Amino acid sequence: MLWIKTFHLLFVMAWMAGVFYLPRILVHYVEGKAASEDTRRLVTMAEKLLKFSTMMAALAITLGMILWLYYGITGGWMHAKLLLVGFLVAYQLQTFRYLSQMKRDEVLNTSLFFRLYNEGALILVLPILILVELKPF
Numbered sequence: 276m277l278w279i280k281t282f283h284l285l286f287v288m289a290w291m292a293g294v295f296y297l298p299r300i301l302v303h304y305v306e307g308k309a310a311s312e313d314t315r316r317l318v319t320m321a322e323k324l325l326k327f328s329t330m331m332a333a334l335a336i337t338l339g340m341i342l343w344l345y346y347g348i349t350g351g352w353m354h355a356k357l358l359l360v361g362f363l364v365a366y367q368l369q370t371f372r373y374l375s376q377m378k379r380d381e382v383l384n385t386s387l388f389f390r391l392y393n394e395g396a397l398i399l400v401l402p403i404l405i406l407v408e409l410k411p412f
Contacts, residue, residue, distance in 0.1 A: 293328020298393035
């Protein structure tokens with residue numbers, strides 16, 4: 276089970292790399308468009324990173340479910356963690372929608388919006404880490 280836990284953590288870290296960087300690409304895209312720069316490379320980068328991040332998320336969630344089945348749901352902290360992971364998945368889905376708009380050249384939000392949006396992932400990840408490490412309830 277330790278190998279599964281190790282790979283689960285590895286895939287979670289890889290997933291979070293995409294979760295944290297994809298909104299930054301949106302910031303650069305919006306600012307690049309405003310400055311009339313060529314933003315095609317950003318679209319390509321975002322597409323590749325989204326595919327990678329989504330694959331890592333699927334692997335992390337799959338291994339997390341295996342761990343969940345093995346250890347069971349013990350304590351309220353796990354319920355809270357799973358709820359926050361659900362919000363993190365929803366965050367990734369919303370990022371996918373923004374990237375789809377970007378591919379169609381329809382991004383309507385400002386770079387400030389995407390800078391603030393980028394902090395949403397941290398607001399979700401921090402309590403997940405605290406719950407996993409401290410298991411407060």
